[in-house]
Amino acid sequence: MKAAKSFLQELRSNTAGNTLAMAGMAMFPLAAMIGGGVDVSRIYLVQTRLQQACDAGALAGRRQMGSGTWTANSNAANTAARNMFKANFDTDAFGSYDGAYAFTENAGTVTGVATVKVDMAVMQMFGFGTKNVAVECDASMSIPNTDVMFVLDTTGSMNCPDTGSTYCSNNGNTEASNARIRGLRSAVKCFYETLAKRNSSEDCGSTPAAGSENTAHLRFGFVPYSTNVNVGKLLPNDFIADRWTYQSREAITRAENVIVDYTPGTPYLYGSTFYYDGGWSGRSTVETHYNVRNRNACSDLQPEDYDDMSGSEGAPYGHSTWTSGDDQITRWYTDVNGTRYDYSTSYSSRQDRCRIRLRTRDLVERREYRQINSPVYEQQQVFSRYDYKPVTFDVSGLKAGGSTWNDSIDLPVGNEGLDTGVTWDGCIEERQTVRTSNFSPIPVAAYDLDIDRVPTTGDPATQWGPLLDTAVWGRYNSYGSRTTSTVSTASNLSRNFSYTCTNEARKLQRWDTPSDFDAYLDDLDAIGSTYHDIGLIWGARLLSPTGIFESENAASASGGAIDRHLIFMTDGDTVTSSTQYTSYGVEWYDRRRTSASSAPSSNDLTSQVNSRFLAMCNAIKNKNITLWVVSFGNGVSAGSITNLRNCATSGKFYNASNSAELLANFRSIANDISQLRLTN
Structure with a gap:
């Protein structure tokens, strides 16, 4: 009896083998922890891939929708969203099943919902069976802080029909029923609808979604161009010189008893x-x-x-x-x-x-x-003759203070040298340039090609001059031939040059009232020849964040960065003439950018315009401005197409053969400028 009791006491106090029992008991919570980790990882992976597929589908659907409607083209946007989802998620992946997904659109935002089921692999032992995994996603087209400058060819050929290959120079300065200028107005209005989400007067095939009006910094500017650009009255008074030299005439007098x-x-x-x-x-x-x-x-x-x-x-x-x-x-x-x-x-x-x-x-x-x-x-000076020659006039009378201008000035160019009113419509003569054919790099002294140089008051080399056509005469000798020599005669010579001035440009501004935007485009006139360089030069100046309008262009009102886009549209090759009064004077007489010793040919001038145009293209792209170039119509030569393509930012060149294609091009540009983003 005593021996039995002693055995039991020894057994009770012996701890050998306890660890094994305790380890066996711990296996159950440890299995739950490991199994839970495995199943949670599977759920997280499924949810992540499901979210990615939902996001991809929403983005694809919104991009397909573009500026149109969700149901357009037999629900193409919804189809694109679903196809993209399926391409990014297999409903049998990772043990998931019973997958469902759907995409809808409201006020321009595409919303997606996707669900799958995932059976637990380990946690079923602990009473956890099936997990429902659900995700949501939203995608919309939003506008970042954006400035868009339109540089638009409004030359005479824009009056011509937008189709056909028959030569047409200006259609008698009358718009054809299907004129290119009409197609341009339509395309720009639809661009506005797409980007600004406001209804223009144009039927663009869809209506901007209600409630999607832009609240970001979004401004548009315009530089219509042909032979000249009309920008002078947008400038402060100090940017225009007080004195400017013109091919004009001076009345010469003699002393006589009167x-x-x-x-x-x-x-x-x-x-x-x-x-x-x-x-x-x-x-x-x-x-x-x-x-x-x-x-x-x-x-x-x-x-x-x-x-x-x-x-x-x-x-x-x-x-x-x-x-x-x-x-x-x-x-x-x-x-x-x-x-x-x-x-x-x-x-x-x-x-x-x-x-x-x-x-x-x-x-x-x-x-x-x-x-x-x-x-x-009484002895007086009386009229003797006119000397036709370059004459420097005081033009400061056009300045009315600040950025306000008078429309005319009295100059002594009337009959026998009397003062007469000379009107100014706003077109300008360019500042200092150089005679060269090499613009790589742009010569330092070529101030006319310097986008950002701010004029120095009192230094006419850095300032611009008002283009005054009624103060200008060409001149010719007794044989009727043009000459750069002074011509002395008591007769009134005829003006042997031509002149056109485009519609006034517009600085970058908000256009919250669509009727104002429409009215500006509707008033554009197509007249004059094609000088691509001057249009692009001033488009760059009005858009640049570091130039003459830095205070207005450097940043948004809230101080944010701005995406900048210049859209250049033309319907033809460069067309020049030495007898036109351009931003560089009457080319035959002034010869500011061609040889001073001989009269320029059209080839000389065309080469100059094209070289300066391409130099300006590079200067614009170097300023981190996206340069879009659109060629319109069938009349553009292969050489010009090459120049236009080289001008554009890579991948930003378009070629439209008619108005319908032009509208599609502009809409595509607007969609690209809009940024596609996930909103949820």
Whole structure:
């Protein structure tokens, strides 16, 4: 008994083998922890891949929708969303099953919902069976802070039909029913609808989604261009020079004794004329004589006829003046009323009676007076001739303070050098340039190609000049040939050059009122030749964040960064002429960018325009501005297409053969400018 008790006591106090029992008991919670980790990892992986597929589907659907509607093209956007989802998630992946997904759209935002089921692999032992995994996603097209500058070709050829290959220069300066300029207006309005989410007057095939109006910094600017650009009145007064040189004329005078007055002479009666006023009175007997022997004796008794001019002299009238030699002769008339007395006799031999009879008639004496006035001389300068040549004029009178301008100025270019009103429509002459064919790099002294140089007040090399066509003359010699020599003549020469000025450009601004945007485009006129360089130069200047409008362009109102886009559209090759008044003067006479020693040919000028255009393309792209280039119509040569393609930012060149394609191009650009993003 004692031995048995001792064994049990020893067994109780012996701890050998306890670890194994405890390890066996710990296996259950450890299995739960490891199994839970495995299943949670599977759920997380499924959820992550499901979210990625949902996001991809929403983005694909929103991109397919573009600026159109969700249901357009047989629900193509929804189809694209579903296909993208399926391409990114297999519903059997990772043990998932019973997958479901759907995409909807509201106010421009695409929303996706996706669900799958996942069976637990380990946690089923602990009573956890199936897990439902669900995700949501949203995608929308949003506008970052954006500035868009349109540089639009508004040359005469934009009046031509938008289809066909028949040559057309300007369609008689009348818009065809399907004119390219009309297609351009439509495309830009639809671009506005797409980007600004506001309805224009154009039928763009869809309506911007309600409630999607842009609240970001979004501005549009315009530079219509042809031979010139109309930007002058957008500039501060200090950016325009006070004095500018024009191909004009100067009146030349000579000293001469000039009659400035006359010393009055003494009036004198030069002569008189008489005329009757009314008819004769009836004859009446005024005397009767008897015992008159015969008729002759009776006649001897007849009084003499006479005129009684005792009436008062009337007021002078009929004044006139002329010169004879240097004398001035003044003439005038007066009238004096009187009576003509006319006597006759009547004789009776039977009674030896002689009667004296009288009739009267009113008489007017017209007296002519004259006065000879002696000249008073003074030596003066008088007109002699015109010298047709370059003339520097003070044009500061156009400045009205700040950025306000007068529309005209008086210059001494009128008849015989008199001041006459010269109007300014806003087109400008460019500042200093250089004569070169090498623009890589752009010469430092070529201020005209410097996008950001701010003019220095008082330094005309850095400033611009007003383009004043009515102050400009070409000139030609006695053989009718153009010449750069001074031409002296008293005649008014004809202006042997042509001139056009485009519609006024617009700085970058918000266009929250669609009717204002529409009205600007509707007013664009197509006229003039094609000078691509000047349009691009000013598009860059008005868009640059570091140039003449830095204070307006550097950042958004909140200080945020801005995406900048320049859209350049043209319908043709460069077209130049040496007889046009351009931003570099009348090219034949001024020769500011071609050889000074010979007249430029059209080839010379075209080469200059193209070289400067391409130099400006590179300068714009170097400023981190996206440069979109659109060629419009079938009239653009292969060489110009190459230049336009090289001008554009890589992948940003479009070629539209008609208005429908142009609209599609502009809409595509707008969609690319919009940023596709996930909103949830």
